[in-house]
Every structure is written in structure tokens, then in C-alpha cells.
Amino acid sequence: MPTISKEDYLKSIYTLNLQDDKAVSTSNLAAKLEISNAAISEMSKKLYDLGLISYEKYKGVELTKEGKRIALKILRRHRLWELFMIKVLNLNWDEVHDEAEKLEHHTSDFLIDKIDEYLGFPEFDPHGAPIPSKDGVLPEMPKLIPLNNCEIGRKYQVLRVVDSPSELISYLGRIGMNIHSNIEVVEKLSFDNSIIVMLDNVNHSLSEKVVDKIFVKEIEED
Amino acid sequence: MPTISKEDYLKSIYTLNLQDDKAVSTSNLAAKLEISNAAISEMSKKLYDLGLISYEKYKGVELTKEGKRIALKILRRHRLWELFMIKVLNLNWDEVHDEAEKLEHHTSDFLIDKIDEYLGFPEFDPHGAPIPSKDGVLPEMPKLIPLNNCEIGRKYQVLRVVDSPSELISYLGRIGMNIHSNIEVVEKLSFDNSIIVMLDNVNHSLSEKVVDKIFVKEIEED
DNA sequence: TTTGATTTTTAAGCATGCTTAAATATTATA
DNA sequence: TATAATATTTAAGCATGCTTAAAAATCAAA
Structure with missing residues (x-):
């Protein structure tokens, strides 16, 4: 499994790529992650070597199949934790994001599957965001x-x-x-x-x- | 707040010091944390500079008041997470330790207090280990x-x-x-x-x- | 109490992931 | 299409936290 930083990169590439379906630029990623462009360039090379993104210099990055698989895994953990904190611990929606941002990197498959089960295998979080299943599949989404x-x-x-x-x-x-x-x-x-x-x-x-x-x-x- | 490594050091010093009430030796700590003696020596200097331990070369380390406060905080998080996973998510006792070992470093005071509340402010975990309160106070313990x-x-x-x-x-x-x-x-x-x-x-x-x-x-x- | 074994510390090196500054490529504009 | 503005990459440097190897201090046993 990649490091915390790498998980964050993959997740950000995934969400930026959803917004417009093009390759994600270095500066967009840098803005999202609040780190320097230089750091993005460096990391892009590493993730490319790991086979998690496609990367051509000056042309931005896109997730490979494996990169997307990991991004969806992190997203799953994030959204399930958020829902769990809201439903079970009665936190407010605006209190859970930062917590989930940390927990998503430190939760085993075993544990997140238990949380998923506890919640009854929800398909969407309270803001309508789809929750990837255990197998990394997103639920059927109506056209937005x-x-x-x-x-x-x-x-x-x-x-x-x-x-x-x-x-x-x-x-x-x-x-x-x-x-x-x-x-x-x-x-x-x-x-x-x-x-x-x-x-x-x-x-x-x-x-x-x-x-x-x-x-x-x-x-x-x- | 210290880094994850520093939190682990402080926690280990606390538990080793409970066993025999003497200063904790470099090699004992190294064995517990499964890292080299050299790394312990280095870290001891840093924690000393931060005022979290007392440290004399070749004489081992002990927690200061502030170091102990932090150690108890980590222990609180660990034990509450364990209890939570057992009671709420129905995990077995032997499944929760490794998870808690990670979560304890990534849980805000706010969140752990909510978990504490959800559990009804328990004083002991299922193995009788005392759970420090929000204020870092250990419950009254019968003589063991x-x-x-x-x-x-x-x-x-x-x-x-x-x-x-x-x-x-x-x-x-x-x-x-x-x-x-x-x-x-x-x-x-x-x-x-x-x-x-x-x-x-x-x-x-x-x-x-x-x-x-x-x-x-x-x-x-x- | 001196020598030899053990423990601890210091030193040098490495990986990760960030920074700023400089160099280079791309793009937009005139 | 040349040039200026912008975006990206490279290079050098730094902090953290580990490693192994060597040096130094402490401890134990004859």
C-alpha cells in the first residue's frame, strides 16, 4: 500500500478528474493539496514508476486502473467514516470531514468492512456522494x-x-x-x-x- | 502535539515504567518499540529538549509531568477505541489491538470524547486496564x-x-x-x-x- | 581493580516528502 | 511567428526517523 501522501495524491487526482474529464494539471493538483508544484512533479514521477498514474511531462496525470482502485478505496473509507460518525456518534456533517481525512489512511479493510456492515452497506453518504463497495464498485447513479x-x-x-x-x-x-x-x-x-x-x-x-x-x-x- | 513516533515513545516509556518503577533503559525501550538502540538515543535527546522526558546519558529516561500527560492521552485513545470496536462493532478482543494502535494517533480530543460519551464514560477496558478520563485522571484502582x-x-x-x-x-x-x-x-x-x-x-x-x-x-x- | 563483555552513544548514510530558486517548456498575445 | 507570460520541471536543501558501524562509557567477574 502507498504512503499517506500517495493516497492523498491519488484521491485528489480522482476527484479533480471527475470534474472535467481531462488529465489533471500539476498546478491544479498543487492547489488542491496545498503543496508546491515542485512537489507534485516529483511525486508524479514516483507514482508513474509505481504504475499508479500515466504521466507525460508537461501534460498532467491520469489514474491507471490500479491507481483508480486505490483512490476509490480511500474514498470508500472516507465516506463510510463520515457516515458512521454522523449516524452513530451524532456528530454534525461539518464536524466529520477533517476527522475522516485522517482516519481514511489508518483503517484496515477488515475494519472498514465491519463499519460498512454496521451501517447496512449504504450506497450514498448524506450529501449524495456515492460510496464504493467492498469490491470498489460505485453504485448506479442517476444523471446529475x-x-x-x-x-x-x-x-x-x-x-x-x-x-x-x-x-x-x-x-x-x-x-x-x-x-x-x-x-x-x-x-x-x-x-x-x-x-x-x-x-x-x-x-x-x-x-x-x-x-x-x-x-x-x-x-x-x- | 508530537509526531506519531514520539507518541509511541512516550506511551512505551509509560508502560515500561509501570512494570518496574525505575528509569527505562535504552535497550528496553528499543526492544519494546522494535527499533535500534541508536534510534532510541537520538529520540531521547529530542524528547528531552521538548521537556517530555528527563534524560541523563547512560542512565535511561523517565517521563516528565507533561510527557506523562501525553502518554495517558494516547493510552486513553487506545483503550477507548478498543472498547468501542468490541462493544459497538462486535470485533473480538484479539482483533482490535492493531487497529487501535493506528487510530490512537489520528483521533482528535473532540472525537475521542464523543466516543467516550457514547460508551458511557467507562473506567476500565475488558481486560481491566484503566482508561484515563478526559482530564487525564486514572480511575481509582483496587490493589492488584x-x-x-x-x-x-x-x-x-x-x-x-x-x-x-x-x-x-x-x-x-x-x-x-x-x-x-x-x-x-x-x-x-x-x-x-x-x-x-x-x-x-x-x-x-x-x-x-x-x-x-x-x-x-x-x-x-x- | 582491572579486564572483558555489554550497553549506550556518536557518526555517517538513506528514504520520504516537503521547500525555494533557477532553468526550461508551453501557451497566449501582439 | 516572435516574444512575453505562465506552467512545469530540475536542483539543492532541510526535517524526520530510521539504519549500520565504530567509539565510548558502564557494568560485571575474575
């Missing part, structure tokens, strides 16, 4: 629509809030917006790309930054 | 008598089985010897220092190695 692509007057169901600062997380909690909340897009303000949505008959203005984190699906009305 | 100091024909209650290989742990489990079991010393065989005890009306022979791990208290018969 970015909230900023939605049409005015239409109703949607919130399916996913991607990893966000804990401030945003607790804000959304306060206004009652959770996974599976139903919302209606009331207005889209193009001058600042904010969106006004109706939730439980109350209007809320969501800034561009917030909107970018939220993904929904259409609700079939019949 | 080593099993090999016991008298034939007398009845005792098992109070503590000190850290042992998982084989021994599962053996004791199988014969039904747990914390608070009542036993009677039937015979002491001086040629191999083994002891025969009666437990639930069945005699069991315990080798010297086993006997050394078990501590009891007298049962008042009236």
Missing part, C-alpha cells in the same frame, strides 16, 4: 444536472452537494436543503449568476459559488 | 495482587490481564476466564512455576508466562 443548467419554473430534486467548506454545509442545513429536498427554480440572475430557488414555499437566493456545488434531477410531474 | 503471589486454597477475583498476545487472549476467553471471574488457587507447581486454578468448578493449569499476566484481588469471605 448542474443546478445552473436548470430551467425557470421547473421542479427538481437535490441529489448531490459536492465537497464544500463546512460553512456552506451548515448554511444549507439551516435553510433545510438536504439530499432529496424538492426545489423549484424561481429566477436566474445573469449579472452575478446567482439563482433563486423555492424550498418549502420560501425563496432562497443562492450565489454562483453555492449553485456550482449543487446537482439535481428533474421531477416527473404527471 | 500478582497471581503468582496468591495462597493455595484462597479465592480471588480476576481484575486485570495485562497486554498479551492475541493467542493468550483467545485462550482465556475459551476457558471462560474474564475480568471479574472468581477463581480458587488449587496448586502451585514450583518446578515450572505454573499454577492450577479452579474456575466454575473446573481445574485449569496456567503456565508461568500466563500467570505473570494475571492480577487479582482477594475475595472477602464472611
Whole structure:
């Protein structure tokens, strides 16, 4: 198994690669991991030699099959720990991320499988993020629509809030917006790309930054 | 907070110092931590500079007040994690030690206090080891008598089985010897220092190695 | 109490993973 | 398309925490 640093690299490459499906650039990775570009370059060579990423100088990196397998393993541990702390220990969502960030590197397969079992083999965490199974398989995911692509007057169901600062997380909690909340897009303000949505008959203005984190699906009305 | 290695040093110094109340020698520490004497010497200097141990060359080390505070903190984390995995996740005693050995270095005060609360602020783990409180205080401990100091024909209650290989742990489990079991010393065989005890009306022979791990208290018969 | 064995320390070296500064490649712009 | 700006890589250096080998101190036994 790779070191903690290597696990973090692989996880970050995975999540950055999900956002846009291209090779991940050195500087993007450096920003995400909050370390220097130089350190990324060095590590890229090492991970390439280990067969965990593909890497061409100046062209960014992508996970190999084995690299992805490990990234999903870390993601599994992270999300299961988060869910466990929330469900069992009654921590708040914004309290668990940093803890999980540490525990994910120090949990055996044996232990995480026990936690998985205890939780009843959940497929999604409380923010809609999919949890890889023991075998590294992601659950079937409905097609996610970015909230900023939605049409005015239409109703949607919130399916996913991607990893966000804990401030945003607790804000959304306060206004009652959770996974599976139903919302209606009331207005889209193009001058600042904010969106006004109706939730439980109350209007809320969501800034561009917030909107970018939220993904929904259409609700079939019949 | 110190590094993982430093936490391990402090914990080991604490437990070795409990066994005999003298300064802990370089080679004893090296054996316990399974690293070279040279590494111990180096680290001793560093921990001394940090004010966590007292250290005179060639004379071994002892914890300062602050060093002991940290050692107890790690011990608290270790024992609470073990108990948690056993009670909540249904792991066996011999499965939890290695996991706890890792988790103890990556658990915030906040999280371990939540676990403590979940468990109802336990004072002892399943082998009778005391769990330091949030404030670093050990619970009141009855005076422990080593099993090999016991008298034939007398009845005792098992109070503590000190850290042992998982084989021994599962053996004791199988014969039904747990914390608070009542036993009677039937015979002491001086040629191999083994002891025969009666437990639930069945005699069991315990080798010297086993006997050394078990501590009891007298049962008042009236 | 002196010599020989044992323990401890010092010294040199290595791997990991970071840093900053300089060199080099890529890209964007005029 | 040449040049300037940006991105990336290389190089040198540092901290941590280990190793082995050699030197030095302590302990034990004759």
C-alpha cells in the first residue's frame, strides 16, 4: 500500500478528474493539496514508476486502473467514516470531514468492512456522494444536472452537494436543503449568476459559488 | 502535539515504567518499540529538549509531568477505541489491538470524547486496564495482587490481564476466564512455576508466562 | 581493580516528502 | 511567428526517523 501522501495524491487526482474529464494539471493538483508544484512533479514521477498514474511531462496525470482502485478505496473509507460518525456518534456533517481525512489512511479493510456492515452497506453518504463497495464498485447513479443548467419554473430534486467548506454545509442545513429536498427554480440572475430557488414555499437566493456545488434531477410531474 | 513516533515513545516509556518503577533503559525501550538502540538515543535527546522526558546519558529516561500527560492521552485513545470496536462493532478482543494502535494517533480530543460519551464514560477496558478520563485522571484502582503471589486454597477475583498476545487472549476467553471471574488457587507447581486454578468448578493449569499476566484481588469471605 | 563483555552513544548514510530558486517548456498575445 | 507570460520541471536543501558501524562509557567477574 502507498504512503499517506500517495493516497492523498491519488484521491485528489480522482476527484479533480471527475470534474472535467481531462488529465489533471500539476498546478491544479498543487492547489488542491496545498503543496508546491515542485512537489507534485516529483511525486508524479514516483507514482508513474509505481504504475499508479500515466504521466507525460508537461501534460498532467491520469489514474491507471490500479491507481483508480486505490483512490476509490480511500474514498470508500472516507465516506463510510463520515457516515458512521454522523449516524452513530451524532456528530454534525461539518464536524466529520477533517476527522475522516485522517482516519481514511489508518483503517484496515477488515475494519472498514465491519463499519460498512454496521451501517447496512449504504450506497450514498448524506450529501449524495456515492460510496464504493467492498469490491470498489460505485453504485448506479442517476444523471446529475448542474443546478445552473436548470430551467425557470421547473421542479427538481437535490441529489448531490459536492465537497464544500463546512460553512456552506451548515448554511444549507439551516435553510433545510438536504439530499432529496424538492426545489423549484424561481429566477436566474445573469449579472452575478446567482439563482433563486423555492424550498418549502420560501425563496432562497443562492450565489454562483453555492449553485456550482449543487446537482439535481428533474421531477416527473404527471 | 508530537509526531506519531514520539507518541509511541512516550506511551512505551509509560508502560515500561509501570512494570518496574525505575528509569527505562535504552535497550528496553528499543526492544519494546522494535527499533535500534541508536534510534532510541537520538529520540531521547529530542524528547528531552521538548521537556517530555528527563534524560541523563547512560542512565535511561523517565517521563516528565507533561510527557506523562501525553502518554495517558494516547493510552486513553487506545483503550477507548478498543472498547468501542468490541462493544459497538462486535470485533473480538484479539482483533482490535492493531487497529487501535493506528487510530490512537489520528483521533482528535473532540472525537475521542464523543466516543467516550457514547460508551458511557467507562473506567476500565475488558481486560481491566484503566482508561484515563478526559482530564487525564486514572480511575481509582483496587490493589492488584500478582497471581503468582496468591495462597493455595484462597479465592480471588480476576481484575486485570495485562497486554498479551492475541493467542493468550483467545485462550482465556475459551476457558471462560474474564475480568471479574472468581477463581480458587488449587496448586502451585514450583518446578515450572505454573499454577492450577479452579474456575466454575473446573481445574485449569496456567503456565508461568500466563500467570505473570494475571492480577487479582482477594475475595472477602464472611 | 582491572579486564572483558555489554550497553549506550556518536557518526555517517538513506528514504520520504516537503521547500525555494533557477532553468526550461508551453501557451497566449501582439 | 516572435516574444512575453505562465506552467512545469530540475536542483539543492532541510526535517524526520530510521539504519549500520565504530567509539565510548558502564557494568560485571575474575
